[in-house]
Amino acid sequence: MKKVIITSVAIALLLLTGCSDKPTPNISDTSDSSQAKESFAVNTETISGDNTAVIDENANINADSNEMNMASLENKMQSVYFAFDKFTINTEMQSKIAAGAKIANSAASEFMIKLEGNCDEWGSDEYNFALGLKRADAVKKALIAEGVDASRITMVSYGESNPTCSDKTQDCWSENRRVDFKLLP
Amino acid sequence: MKILLSILMTITFAFASDTTIQVIKKIDSLPSIAIEDGSSHNNETFKMKFFKSLVADLNVISLFNVDRRKFNNDFDTNEVDAINKNSNYVLKYNLSKNAASGFSVKVKMIKNNEVVLAKNYKVSNSKKYVFVAHAIAYEINNYMGEPSIEWIKKKVIFSRVVAPKKSEIVIADYTLAYQHVIVKGGFNLFPKWASKKQNGFYYTSLNEAKPTLKYVNTRTAKITNIISSEGMMTCSDVNSNGTKLLLTMAPKGQPDIYLYDVKTKKITRITKYKGIDVSGQFMDDDRIVFVSNRLGYPNIFSKSLNSNDIEQMVYYGKSNAAATANGEYIVYKARESSGAFSKNTFNLHMISTKTDVIRRLTASGVNEFPRFSRDGDAVLFIKNYKNQSSIGIIRLNHNKNYLFPLKYGKIQSMDW
Known part of the structure; x- marks a missing residue:
């Protein structure tokens, strides 16, 4: 009885590993040298030399005359921070948004507002980008509720690729889970 | 007992082609391969880079126990270095400079003093040498009868x-x-x-x-x-x-x-x-x-x-x-x-x-x-x-x- 079980297990194991066994290379009869040569006819393969172009995306970027004024206003509009894997706004952040909306509708009223969503470093995938976008969208809805015209607001997500802090600490990670205000002419 | 055997057989066949089941091989059971450089190219750094790429690729295709030592030997003979006599396979290559730019590679794989695989490559840009190593590994994998690794x-x-x-x-x-x-x-x-x-x-x-x-x-x-x-x-x-x-x-x-x-x-x-x-x-x-x-x-x-x-x-x-x-x-x-x-x-x-x-x-x-x-x-x-x-x-x-x-x-x- 025991023997039969062991044999069965051995057969099963052999079959299980069978799929990984390589077939022995089949070499044609090498006694006839002319035949052997023919079957190893050497083809020259050319490895292509394309992909040598370089595209410079900087060429499209122009400086703007309003930059100084916009930068000082941007500094007054405080970033909004979020909890891990969340895109809901807490009451502390709500007051920051209200202050931002006030500036948006007064000193910055001639500018468009760009909301930049950001995440911590845990993931370079699309989900993290979408999380950054949902954060920006939550701030957009809150700004609209504070009276900012929806048509003035645009959004973008940078995922984890725009950190303000790169240390491996929880303080640093929470600094990166944020939405920044930028002004556009 | 028949039932037990049937169950084991069923499990075996059900999972035989399932890649979620891990297949573990013993290194010892893989055939050995050594690499011999017979290059006429005079740039030693380039030759070493090419050799290292070949070793890396032969490891990645997971079909051989790869000898990491670099041997120099005449490319044109099908004789292998005395030290590699017991190696199942020997891969020989000859890197040479092209007249205009780039380089060429002749490669052959030897088993029991017979050439079992031979290929030539011509590359216009020397920076692309690593793609030649990949192409050689691809051909060797095909020769060994494995599923294609395009x-x-x-x-x-x-x-x-x-x-x-x-x-x-x-x-x-x-x-x-x-x-x-x-x-x-x-x-x-x-x-x-x-x-x-x-x-x-x-x-x-x-x-x-x-x-x-x-x-x-x-x-x-x-x-x-x-x-x-x-x-x-x-x-x-x-x-x-x-x-x-x-x-x-x-x-x-x-x-x-x-x-x-x-x-x-x-x-x-x-x-x-x-x-x-x-x-x-x-x-x-x-x-x-x-x-x-x-x-x-x-x-x-x-x-x-x-x-x-x-x-x-x-x-x-x-x-x-x-x-x-x-x-x-x-x-x-x-x-x-x-x-x-x-x-x-x-x-x-x-x-x-x-x-x-x-x-x-x-x-x-x-x-x-x-x-x-x-x-x-x-x-x-x-x-x-x-x-x-x-x-x-x-x-x-x-x-x-x-x-x-x-x-x-x-x-x-x-x-x-």
Whole structure:
């Protein structure tokens, strides 16, 4: 009885590993040298030399005359921070948004507002980008509720690729889970 | 007893071709191979680089016990070095300079003093030497009667973040030994090959008023704007013949998956959930897997392109934020620590839609962005560990992982 079980297990194991066994290379009869040569006819393969172009995306970027004024206003509009894997706004952040909306509708009223969503470093995938976008969208809805015209607001997500802090600490990670205000002419 | 035998046989046959079952081989059982350099090329550094690439490739194809010592021997004779007499195979090569530029390689594999495989290669650009090593490994794998490893000859395209909001798009070989920066300046992400031929790619440009998907023809360097969207715009996948794209867009701030027809430019919205739906990946031409937070945390789901029925694919883990599919197989990224406040571990796992087996593919660090090869033989992924970014390759049928580190920057996304 025991023997039969062991044999069965051995057969099963052999079959299980069978799929990984390589077939022995089949070499044609090498006694006839002319035949052997023919079957190893050497083809020259050319490895292509394309992909040598370089595209410079900087060429499209122009400086703007309003930059100084916009930068000082941007500094007054405080970033909004979020909890891990969340895109809901807490009451502390709500007051920051209200202050931002006030500036948006007064000193910055001639500018468009760009909301930049950001995440911590845990993931370079699309989900993290979408999380950054949902954060920006939550701030957009809150700004609209504070009276900012929806048509003035645009959004973008940078995922984890725009950190303000790169240390491996929880303080640093929470600094990166944020939405920044930028002004556009 | 007959019943027990039948059960064992059934298990054996049911799992024999299932790659979720790990196949473990003994190194000792693999045939040995040694490499002999008979080059007329006079650049010793170049010769050593080529030798190292060959050794790396022969290891990755996982068919040999590779001798890492470099032997010098005359190329023209079929005699092998005395020390390699007992080696099952000897690979001989001759690197020589071309008259104009670049180099040529003659290579032959010898078994029992007979040539069993011979190839010649001509390369115009010496920087591409590593692709010759990959082509040789490809031929050897074919000769050994193994399933084709077309992926080894493919180019990898990746985006590398070099500073906040600054990145480069790089074309490389799978080991990152060859690298060519094709898009520099600005903030450009999520490159994706437009077809199997790899003569064009899509990428997301964040340098415009709205995130914009662009197409680059790599032969002419011509850029075409494809489509823009508020908030988010990525090309998540391209179907097998390059005619359909799965995009993630958010025209109203709501990330959803859309199907884009390359010829007609017709856009069809595929998902309509008020949370997050992203990362659509073709399982075949009619069915996709995607990432959604519809259960309150990111997880992997699938749906047909022609119906609204949605099926949960993964029942393990509370944060599965990325996936790749190939027919019945899905590889996904799972967070394996609870950590809002600690270092996190992310591992890749593989499931089959036809069984309940889960196979864990990685063991430590942050492993993400899995991408199946088109033939399903291998999975490429990004590993970030101790401030170093690497490209990893998993040989599914051989149960082996290899890592190729990046010298600087952090890999954001990639395709091959």
